Amino acid sequence: MDNNISCQMKVETGEAGYVLEDVPHLTDYIPDLPTYPNPLRSNPAYSVVKQYFVDADDTVPQKVVVHKDGPRGIHFRRAGPRQRVYFAPDEVHAAIVTCGGLCPGLNTVIREIVCALYHMYGVTRVLGIDGGYRGFYSKNTITLTPKFVNDIHKRGGTIIGTSRGGHDKPKIVDSIQDRGINQVYIIGGDGTQKGAAVIYQEVRRRGLKAVVAGIPKTIDNDIPVIDKSFGFDTAVEEAQRAINAAHVEAESAENGIGVVKLMGRYSGFIAMYATLASRDVDLCLIPESPFYLEGEGGLLEYVEKRLKDDGHMVIVVAEGAGQELLAAENSKTTTAQDASGNKLLQDVGLWLSDKIKAHFAKIPSMPITLKYIDPTYMIRAVPSNASDNVYCTLLAQSCVHGVMAGYTGFTSGLVNGRQTYIPFNRITEKQNNVVITDRMWARLLSSTNQPSFLGPKDVCEFKKHEPDICEFKKQEPATQSVDGDKSKANDI
Ligand SMILES: Nc1ncnc2c1ncn2[C@@H]1O[C@H](COP(=O)(O)OP(=O)(O)O)[C@@H](O)[C@H]1O
Ligand SMILES: O=P(O)(O)OC[C@H]1O[C@](O)(COP(=O)(O)O)[C@@H](O)[C@@H]1O
Ligand SMILES: [Mg+2]
Numbered sequence: 001m002d003n004n005i006s007c008q009m010k011v012e013t014g015e016a017g018y019v020l021e022d023v024p025h026l027t028d029y030i031p032d033l034p035t036y037p038n039p040l041r042s043n044p045a046y047s048v049v050k051q052y053f054v055d056a057d058d059t060v061p062q063k064v065v066v067h068k069d070g071p072r073g074i075h076f077r078r079a080g081p082r083q084r085v086y087f088a089p090d091e092v093h094a095a096i097v098t099c100g101g102l103c104p105g106l107n108t109v110i111r112e113i114v115c116a117l118y119h120m121y122g123v124t125r126v127l128g129i130d131g132g133y134r135g136f137y138s139k140n141t142i143t144l145t146p147k148f149v150n151d152i153h154k155r156g157g158t159i160i161g162t163s164r165g166g167h168d169k170p171k172i173v174d175s176i177q178d179r180g181i182n183q184v185y186i187i188g189g190d191g192t193q194k195g196a197a198v199i200y201q202e203v204r205r206r207g208l209k210a211v212v213a214g215i216p217k218t219i220d221n222d223i224p225v226i227d228k229s230f231g232f233d234t235a236v237e238e239a240q241r242a243i244n245a246a247h248v249e250a251e252s253a254e255n256g257i258g259v260v261k262l263m264g265r266y267s268g269f270i271a272m273y274a275t276l277a278s279r280d281v282d283l284c285l286i287p288e289s290p291f292y293l294e295g296e297g298g299l300l301e302y303v304e305k306r307l308k309d310d311g312h313m314v315i316v317v318a319e320g321a322g323q324e325l326l327a328a329e330n331s332k333t334t335t336a337q338d339a340s341g342n343k344l345l346q347d348v349g350l351w352l353s354d355k356i357k358a359h360f361a362k363i364p365s366m367p368i369t370l371k372y373i374d375p376t377y378m379i380r381a382v383p384s385n386a387s388d389n390v391y392c393t394l395l396a397q398s399c400v401h402g403v404m405a406g407y408t409g410f411t412s413g414l415v416n417g418r419q420t421y422i423p424f425n426r427i428t429e430k431q432n433n434v435v436i437t438d439r440m441w442a443r444l445l446s447s448t449n450q451p452s453f454l455g456p457k458d459v460c461e462f463k464k465h466e467p468d469i470c471e472f473k474k475q476e477p478a479t480q481s482v483d484g485d486k487s488k489a490n491d492i
Helices: 106-121 169-179 190-205 232-251 269-278 299-310 323-329 348-361 376-380 386-404 424-428 439-448 456-465 467-475
Strands: 010-013 018-022 059-061 073-078 094-098 126-129 141-143 183-188 211-216 256-262 283-285 312-318 369-373 410-415 418-423
Touching: 018 418, 094 106, 106 126, 106 183, 106 386, 169 190, 183 190, 183 386, 190 211, 190 424, 211 386, 211 424, 232 256, 232 269, 232 312, 232 369, 232 376, 232 386, 256 269, 256 348, 256 376, 269 283, 269 312, 269 439, 283 299, 283 439, 299 312, 299 348, 312 348, 323 348, 348 369, 386 410, 386 418, 410 424, 418 424
Parallel strands: 018 073, 094 126, 094 183, 183 211, 211 410, 256 312, 256 369, 283 312
Antiparallel strands: 010 018, 059 073, 073 418, 126 141, 410 418
């Protein structure tokens, strides 16, 4: 048995610059495992579907915008049911855990994992780990059956609970081993997937026939490679209610200003999409786009202009925006962290509201009425909408198919509209951010008419830091995306 852990990715190359970034398989470290015909072959719902089973060689390209003579580039293994599986139904003992912050759709993913295991693969032992990673070793488990999970997709939150912190590798893997769990479904964001990678490595080091698979969850849409995260659409939709309220309040007052804070620690996708969807927003601030308050071209000058022109305005601010400005004013709170080690952010919405109020207090001819709305937790707590429900279902089913087929150490994810299996390190190595040199941000700037807050000096600075992008921009017409990963959600 080869128990040497290789953290290196399984990479296969082919003709014309084809690269497959493959995911590990149980047989990489446990040879001669028995296989079984996939039970779906005799399932009346699926047996009539032509080509239901995925060809072992099917892969999905990461980039679909290519040049005639360019390399074929990176591919991921296509998700879906395989002809043969590596688990007999009565052998499976599955566990599901949810970690990190809430996100619409968590319950749908749980429901669909349980239902896929029961109804597609005849599995009857599925556990919910109570309250995130620490639930593996400090809490009781919850028995999950199709009946138990039947209605849960209609509720927000996660019925098995979640938490931050508490990732104790030896204790978690001891618990997996002691309970005889051989399929671990881990639903969570970037931190969770890092934790899942560590669990996978330890399971493999111990030579256990136990698969570790992740499902990416992030309301901030900050996970790279995937098209977008589940719950994101729901969050954008729900944010409209807050923006509408801010607009109504602003419009009804003299020099009315509505400020709405939305989630987005380091990635401003919710703020950007909610702004684009609404059309009532005059200023959108995100972590990726620095801004300044005072002076020519500054935020306060713009607010003044907007009020003079329109009599009201709506500002959407992502929670991570302008943190450097707040930190400069208040150094003592900048090191605070949550239990997972995520930096605790200061309330930019409140800070911005105070700054605007203080500015207009100095202009007696322009009395303002400012309403600050913070709907962040309300947005995160709602059940997923219809399209996210379907998305969650496909993600969960794809994950179950991959696990039953013996793949491990992977995250299920949608890449260019296709379900794939992505190696953990590809998901955890960097963050998905709004690229402010992409067309999506340009669309936003043109829809709000806000200043970009970038002067000629900043553009030069930007060139110094991201020379590739600037070089590329020089050579290519503006229709080309800048970065394969980052452009997914941006450059459409
Ligand atoms: N680098 C890491 N290695 C192992 N576990 C981690 C790591 N980062 C975070 N975790 C664990 O993952 C869980 C969720 O992480 P957190 O950052 O709170 O949320 P999210 O997964 O949504 O990013 C926590 O239980 C935390 O202890
Ligand atoms: O108050 P909590 O639970 O720490 O959550 C706040 C954070 O959760 C998020 O919604 C998502 O963060 P995670 O992806 O780490 O769960 C952030 O936008 C926000 O800063
Ligand atoms: Mg996170």
